[in-house]
Amino acid sequence: MxxxxxxxxxxxxxxxxxxxxxxxxxxxxxxxxxxxxxxxxxxxxxxxxxxxxxxxxxxxxxxxxxxxxxxxxxxxxGVPVPAVLGGGPAGLVERQLQCEADKLGRLMALLSTETLNALTARLAGARRVGIIGFRNSYPVALHLRQQLMQVREGVRLLPQPGQTLAEELADFGEQDVLILVAFHRRPMLFPRLFATIRRAGIPLALMIEPQAELAQEPDWRLEIPLDSVSAFDSYSAAMCTVSLLSNLLLHRSLEQGRERIGRINDLYRQTEELDPGLG
Missing domain, CATH: 1.10.10.10 (Winged helix-like DNA-binding domain superfamily/Winged helix DNA-binding domain)
Incomplete structure (x- = not known):
């Protein structure tokens, strides 16, 4: 406003x-x-x-x-349109926290068990997993990659810095899965990229805001509410979805996941890359 x-x-x-x-x-x-x-x-x-x-x-x-x-x-x-809120900063905090609680409640209704089970099964069985995110979607994509790679191998964030998507997508096919994180104010290349992935027959999961209109539908559509009480979107529900997907995958392949987490922890100790005293 x-x-x-x-x-x-x-x-x-x-x-x-x-x-x-x-x-x-x-x-x-x-x-x-x-x-x-x-x-x-x-x-x-x-x-x-x-x-x-x-x-x-x-x-x-x-x-x-x-x-x-x-x-x-x-x-x-996605245009940042600020609202004038009564009650000053305290009023903003109270209303934002209530908005977050309401949003997480709606998220559970949007993410059907059938959709999550089907996507988790694909994540467990795919040869490789590619994750793409632009602009505000990039931090969500980056965190999803970091979580999924704790559970399974072959998880890649696309494209690598300074590289092109075409080079990355050339390696993907029907045995793989792509997760496209594409919240609103998407770049101009989005429709063409989406259509290219569909033509290639690569299984595709899409994380997107509710009510987004698409020319084609992905294999799995995860509608994530981004509501906020003022100008800027909130990505708490998106990060909650990342955690949920990662935990579902871990518990679907628990023995394999535990073994991989153990190998990673052994490497941490050998390389002293992390300080165990800092958690």
């Missing part, structure tokens, strides 16, 4: 007294403005509906609904 707030502040002195009343109400209710309609705003401000409509036309919108829908689209596409 920052763009709307800036527009209001730039024109505030030119507004009529009734329009200023509506403008002040909007600035005070940025965080929950989407829950109102124009009739409710006019009632709360003690002005006519036409006053509300006139204000939004002055701000460059045909109607209140157009402004509301535009800001919803911006937020859903």
């Amino acid at each position: 920052s763009q709307l707030g800036a527009q209001i502040r730039a024109q505030f002195l030119q507004l009529s007294p009734k329009e200023r009343r509506v403008a002040s109400f909007i600035l005070d209710h940025m965080d929950d403005l989407a829950t109102y309609n124009s009739v409710e705003i006019s009632r709360c401000c003690g002005v006519s509906k036409s006053t509300v409509s006139r204000l939004f036309r002055r701000l460059g919108y045909d109607s209140f609904r157009e402004m509301r829908d535009e800001n919803r689209r911006l937020r859903q596409s």
Whole structure:
């Protein structure tokens, strides 16, 4: 809502007294403005509906609904749109923590047991696992690679620094699996990369935000909510999914996983790469 707030502040002195009343109400209710309609705003401000409509036309919108829908689209596409939250920093912390709790609850409903079981089975049986993530998705992809490689061999993060995806994908086929972490504000190459993987017949899992529209569907679609109470997305549910997948894989191949973890720990001791006193 920052763009709307800036527009209001730039024109505030030119507004009529009734329009200023509506403008002040909007600035005070940025965080929950989407829950109102124009009739409710006019009632709360003690002005006519036409006053509300006139204000939004002055701000460059045909109607209140157009402004509301535009800001919803911006937020859903990943544009950092800050909200004005009551209660200062303490209010932000409280609402963010509640948002995280609600999001994890929704995540369990989105990640069906059937989907997770099928993907875990593929991760256990695949010749190799490739993981791709761009921009904000990269840290999630990197952490997923770090966790999965504790359990099985042949886990690769694609592409390697300074290299191309084509060189990496040339080695992958039907015996392998790719995990594409692709949260919103994806790079322009995403549709072509997705279509290329599908044509190659490489089994594909996709971690993506809910309601994302795709020209084709992957073999496994994991919809991860990224909701936050203000401008920036939260990746707590994404990291929770990484932990869940890794633990499911470990317990599916427990003996093999324990043996590999043991070999890694032996190498830590031999190389003294980690300080055991620091955990």
